[in-house]
Amino acid sequence: MSSELYACVRAAEFPAQALLRLRTDLETQPIAVLDGPALQQTVCSLNRHASRRGAVLGMTRLEAEGMSGLQLLPRSVEVETAAHAVLLECAAKFSPRIEDASDGTGCALVLDIAGTERLFGPPEKLAQRLRDEMATAGFRVSIATSANFHAARIKATAARGITIIPAGEEAHALEKLPIASLALTEEHKETFALWGIRTLGELGALPEVELVKRLGAAASDWRAMAHGSARHTFQPIEPEFALKEFYDFETPLEQIDSLLFIGARLIDCLVARAVGRALSLASLSVDMELEGGQSHHLAIHPAVPTVDRKFLLKLLQLEMGAHPPLAAVVSLTLTAEAGQSSKMQLGLFAPQTPEPSRLDVTLARLKAIVGEDRVGTPLLEDTHRPGSFQMEGFQVDAKPAAQKVECPRMALRRVRPPHPIQVALHAMKPVAFRDGDSRFEIAAAYGPWRTSGCWWSQDGWDTEEWDALAASRNGEAFGCLLVLDRLRNEWRLEAFYD
Amino acid sequence: MPSAAALRLEIERTLEHRFPAALTPAPRTLYEVAPTGVASVDTLLEGGLPVGAISEVTGPESSGRTSLTLAFLAQRTETGQVCAWVDAGDAFDPESAAASGVDLKQMLWVRCCNQGGLARGKPWTRLDQALRATDLLLQAGGFAAIVLDLGDMEPAHAMRIPLATWFRFRQAADRTRCSMVVLGKTAYAQSSTAVVLESAPSQPEAVGGTVWRGCTFAVRRGRQRFTPQLASARKPPASTWSATAAWEAGRRA
Secondary structure, three states, rough: OOOOOOEEEEEHHHHHHHHOOOOOOHHOOOOEEEEEEHOEEEEEOOOOOHOOOOOOOOEEHHHHHHHOEEEEEEOOHHHHHHHHHHHHHHHHHHOOEEEEEEEEEEEEEEEEOOOHHHHHHOOHHHHHHHHHHHHHOOOOOEEEEEHHHHHHHHHHHHHOOOOOOOOOHHHHHOOOOEHHEEEOOOHHHHHHHHOOEHHHHHHHHHOHHHHHHHHHHHHHHHHHHOOOOOOOOOOOOOOOOOOOEEEEEEEEOHHHHHHHHHHHHHHHHHHHHHHOEEEEEEEEEEEEEEOOOOOEEEOOOOEEEEEEEHHHHHHHHHHHHHOOOOOOOOEEEEEEEEEEEEOOOOOOOOOOOOOOHHHHHHHHHHHHOHHHHEEEEEEEEOOOOOOOEEEOOOOOOOOOOOOOOOEEEOOOEEEEEEEEEEEEEEEOOEEEEEEEEEEEEEEEEEEEEEEEEOOOOOOEEEEEEEEEEEEEOOEEEEEEEEEEEEEEOEEEEEEEOO | OHHHHHHHHHHHHHHOOOOOOOOOOOOOOOOOOOOOOOHHHHHHOOOOEEOEEEEEOOOOOOOHHHHHHHHHHHHHOOOOOOOOEEEEOOOOOOHHHHHHOHHHEEEEEEEEOOOOOOOOOOOOOOHHHHHEEEEHHHHHOOEEHHHHHHHHOHHHHOOOOHHHHHHHHHHHHHHHOOOEEEEOOOOHHHHHHHEEEEEEEEEEEEOOOEOOOOOOOOEEEEEEEOOOOOOOOOOEEEEEEEEOOOHHOOOOO
């Protein structure tokens, strides 16, 4: 008994299936996919609803447009490439040895399933699980299992649903299939038609020597295939794991809601693929091709890798809201970077901190309210320039602070931007200042504190600071920081002590 | 001979029509508080600012309200907790915060602005932005303290914040165990506030007339929701505290 066992998975009308995988709303519509140069487009693929309405492969665009209710979609190589990767990924869950046996508009993968019985059960169960997996990914496939590679491939091409060919029954299983199931040239097809050979069973019944004499050495292979006994050297492929989804719109989209509708589906697909490998999405890049040839890029970096679809979609919505594309979108590509699922050791006595995923959404919402660069953590710069800092993204770091201040310090409240003021001096000390229409008397002024730096560059500074105790006419006293810009000879009210 | 319990019960029954439960102390709920880091203020507040409630620190400019709030945040971030500063007037000074001991990495700073964000370009005011941001942060949870800084806001504007907003903030703070501190010129949260601290400037300390070394501030407890008001207390309790200049630390912030 042969130890070989193969399962062939074939997605017929692959161009149409690849497009419909992302457009679940079109599943019940008759769809035809057009391919070819602009003026010579013909139907290269269609779904079963279109076939029922009388559409056939090879129809011209004009003929297809004449059929009422038939929706025409352009063929997209990028979408098919992404769909092929998904198909391959689903198959890889059942066997690491896969050979690509695609032909024409069908995408076929042959899996070496020998020795998988203990994992997935008998071939019937494996085939059913494989089909369910493909259906979850959005593909309608036919599956055939056989001990012979070519028998499984040919049967999956010709039959629908699941076919299990028992070992030794290959010839019987293939005998009624048309001879077109073999990859014959037109000349050989005509020859067999003249001989009255229409099925593989009839071809297999021909004497091998006489057949080779008339049609050459290839005829021996055809006969062996028809018998289900052709030998094949398995050539497994090594699929590259890339979390990438692409969608090409029929018409350019301007509405963000419409983009999110497709984006949600793409995120679903990416998450499902990541979950299949026990991974999470660490980051998400969104590339949009815009009308006019421009492109628009967005990046989403959750605090921790996640597989929460709603959370990722919310982040995408907020990011798109904050950075909307400047023109209508022609195509959408989502590329994810895989990361390990988040594992966090919680402690009974650890301080309470915001939940990372929820904090991400909150920060994105805050940025939408006050602006991108106005939310975060202030980072003091390594300079003596007064009031210099930069904003950094906020991240929760539960480590306690290193420094501890024993007694409270006087704090400043900055005036942004600083108010230009007019200062009255007496003995080189400020005694009063005017801010707009208000005049303030200075009871005590402490200073000056002179700082300067960066004199070699354009943004150099040379200032003189005074701590002043001022009072308005109605008697309100306050402490403030007055600064003389010595480069411009201007006085400014920089801050209040509070 | 009657026992002490029986005797107490008899006295209470006798006086029941005049003093309900005359000899039994009224049950009192203990609320969690967080120290402010200023000993005299902690004494005034019987431990510190309440956790899961709204506190208000009020006063005019240079009354020490920002210094006191930063001292409180320094205490919270010291233990690795996360805080937020919603800055309606964009007046927060990171250098002062660092000098006060606040771990800036543990603090989220939301700077409100006049123009609003990029989202739809709606002309939100700073106050509106501050309230929205505070609402989001309170609902998100996980922040040990959130400061709503209305220190530069005119009372005429801030008084227009609806009571329902403060009530919602109070509920959210209670649910997330967050100490919400409102900085303002006067108290705005009214019945939703747990503690009101009224600050006032006292006197500056100078050395030799050239260096401003620090300042002493007066603080008064204007309202404390969880403490029973004693009939004999005619004046609200008050205290003073001192803050030194940042340069006193011997290092730059």
